[in-house]
Amino acid sequence: MNLNRFREISRYPSAIVGLVIILILVGISIYTVIALPYSETVVKWRGGDRIWQDNPRTVPPAWVNYFRSEKLPESIILSSSDEGVEKERTPLNDELTDIVITFEFDYTADEFPQEIILSFTSTYEQKSPYISLTWKTPDGREINVGDFSIDRTASRRLSQDDKLTKKLDGQTAEIGLFADPNSEELKPLKGTYQLEVAGLTFEPESDFDVKMVIYGKVYGLAGTDHLRRDLLLGLMWGTPVALAFGLIAAVATSVLTMIIAATGSWFGGWVDGLIQRITEINLMLPVLPILIMVGVFYSRSLWLILGVIILLSIFGASIKSYRAIFMQERESGYIQAAQSYGAGNFRIVFLYLIPRIIPILIPSLVVLIPSFVFLEASLAVLGLGDPLLPTWGKIIDDARTNGALLRGLYYWVLEPSVLLMLTGFSFAMLGFALDRIFNPRLRGM
C-alpha cells in the first residue's frame, strides 16, 4: 500500500522537480567522493599558496564572459619546460652559453590582466645566470623589462617592480605592457605578444627554466577566493558534506524521537511523565548558543557538532504530536490482540506501534533535512565551521570576512548560497508533497 502512495509523487510537479534536484546533488556527491579523495582535498584546501600559486586571486568564474560585452582575460601560464615553447641554446665558448626562451601568446580580452609573475629555476655551481627580458607588443614595440641575475629559485613580480613602473610612465606592468598607445582611453591592445627571456650562463652545466604567469580576471567554473583556491573544489566537497550532515541528523533525530515517544506512550506513568518534562525543558534550551559554546570551547569538528545537535533535538517538539498518535494506537484492537497472545513490550513498541507512524514520519524527516543543512551553514558563517573540510557555509564565511559584498565579488557569496538554496528547496518541495500524500487530512488540499 505504501509503495502505491510513493507512486502518487508523480502527480505533484513540485515533488518531481525536488526529486530531480536531489538526485543531481546525490550524483555530484558520489562523483566528488570518488574523484576527489577526502585526504587529498583536505590537504589541498589548507595547502595555501604553494598549491594554488598559479591561480588569480578573487576572480569570478570564466562563464561570466558570456554575459559581458567587455571580455575578462583568462590566465596565461607558459613554462619553458612545456612543449611548444622555444628554447634555443647557443654555446659561445667553453663556459658561456646563450639561452633564449620565447613565450608567444595571443591576448584577446578587453580588460587588463591582474598581475604578471615570472618564476625562475636554475642550476649552477658558483656563478648564477644573467637574464634580460624583452617584451614585444603586437604593434612591434620592444620594451626592456629588466636585466638581472637569478638565484636557484627566484620569482619576479613585474607588477610590483618600481623601476619597470617608472619606465612605463607610472603604470604598473600588467597595464603598461598591454596598453594600447594609440587609444584615448586606457585599454589593452589585442594581438600576439612575445616575451623574450635571454640568458647568459657562465658554466658548462648551467641551465635555467622560466615560468610566466599572466594572472587573468576569471577562473574555471567557480572562480577563486582570497587564497587563490579554486572554489569549485570547495563547492563540490560541500555537497556530500551538506547532504550527509542533513540526512544523518534528520534520520537520527526523527528515529530516536519516534522511539522515545512510542516508549513513553506505551509504558505511560512516570516514564511518560519524565519524557514529557524533559521535552518541555529541552524546548527551552538555547540550542544555537550551546552549539556555539561547544564549538568555541571544545572542538569545531563537524561530527562532534552533529552529535550535539542530535542530542539536543531528540526531545523535540514532534514528541508531542507522535505521542498523541501513539496514545490512540495503543487502544486499537490489533495491539490488544497482540497483548492477548503474549507479545512482549519490546515487540509491541518496535513491531506494532512504530510502523504505524512511519507514513507521518517520512514527510517530516524530509522537511527536517534542510533545516540541519542550514544549521551547519549558520555555524560555519559564525566562523565555527569544521577546520578541515570545505563546506558551503565556510565559503560564505570566507566571502563575508573578506568583504566580498562590498568589493562587488558577488559570485563568491552567490555560488554557495544558490547551492544551499537548491538543497533546501528541493527537500522542502519533496517533503511538502509527501506530507500531502501521506497525511490523509491534507489530501486534495
Place this chain on the structure above:
Amino acid sequence: MTTPPQDTVGRKARIDTLKRIGKYTVIRFFMLFFAVTVGIYLTILIANMGGYVDEIRRAEIRENIAISISMNPEYKKLSTEERKQLQKKLVVLEEERLGLNKPFIIRSFTYLKDALMLRLGRAMNMTSDSGSRQVKLILLERLPATLLLFGTSFLINFFISLFLALILSRRYGSFWDRFVVGLAPTSAAPGWFYGIFLIVIFAAWLQILPYGGMVDAPPPEEPLQYALSVAKHMILPLIALAISTIFLSIYSWRTFFLIYSSENYVEMAKAKGLPDRAIERRYILRPTLPTIVTNFALAIIAIWFGAIIFETVFNWPGIGRVYFQAIGLFDIPVIVGATVIYAYLLAITVFLLDIVYAIVDPRVKI
C-alpha cells in the same frame, strides 16, 4: 431544581476562568523557571568542563595581585624571591575567599546563583558603549535593539499571515492559493540567508537601502529623523525575516482552517445562513487559535536562535552581534552571559504566549 439567575452563572464562570488561568500561569511560571535553571546550569557545565571559567577567575586574581604588589611602595624593598612568596600567599588567600578551592559541584551552584541573578561578571576584552566592563551592562545595552527588530517582525508576521490564511482558506484552489502553497518551501532557508541576497540586490546593486546597521552615521539629531533612519534600516531585515517565515505559516494555517472548515458544525452554521465573517470568527478561528499560538511560540523560539547570525549579517547592534563579537574575541564571560540572557528571553516569550494560550483555550488543564 431551581436554576441560578443568569448573571450569577456568568460571574461564576468568569471566576472559574480566572482561577483556571491563574493556576495555570503560576504552574507554568515555575516550570519555565525550572527549565531556565536547568538550561543555565548546563551552560555553566559546558563552559567549565575544560575548566575555562575557573581559569578566567584565576588569571584575573593573579593579575590583580601582581599589579597591586608592584604598585605598593611598601613592597619595593623586598627581594624578587620574597615578592614571589608574598604573591603566592595572597593568590591562595584570594582564591580561598572566592571559593575557588572548593570542589566544582559546589562552585557550579555558586556560579548558577550568580547567573540566575544576572551577576554576570566582568568582560575580558569587550566594553559597553558607555565604557563599562560589566557583562550585564554590555548585554542589556543591546537588548532594546534586538527587541525592536524581532518584536516588530513577530507582530507583522503573525497578523499578516493570520489574515492572509483566512482569505486564502476561503478562496481555496485559486491562483493566489496555489501561489502561496508553492512558495511554502522558502521557509527551508533561515532569515539570514535571504538577508545576504537582499543585501546583494538592494544595497550593493541598486544602492537604495543601507547594507546594515541601525541608524545612519552620524545619527540624526532630530527624533523624527532618527526614527525614519531606523525604519529605513529595518526594511531589509524585516523582509528577510518575513520571507523565511511568512509563507510557511500562511500555508500551515490555511490548511488548518480548511480542515476545521470541513467540520460538521461549520456546515451547520453555513446551513443556518450565518454570514462568512461570523463563521470564520466563531467556528473556524476560535477552535484553531490554541494551535496557532503554539505554532507561533515554536516559530519564535526558532527565530530567537537565528538572531545571533541574523544580526551579524545585518550588522544590527543587538545581543546577537555582541555574542558573535564575543566568539571572535574569545570573551568567555560575555558568551556565557549572553546565553543566560537568551535563556531568559526565551522563557519570557514562552511564558507570555502560555498565558495567551490559557486564555484562548478553554480546555487547558495541567
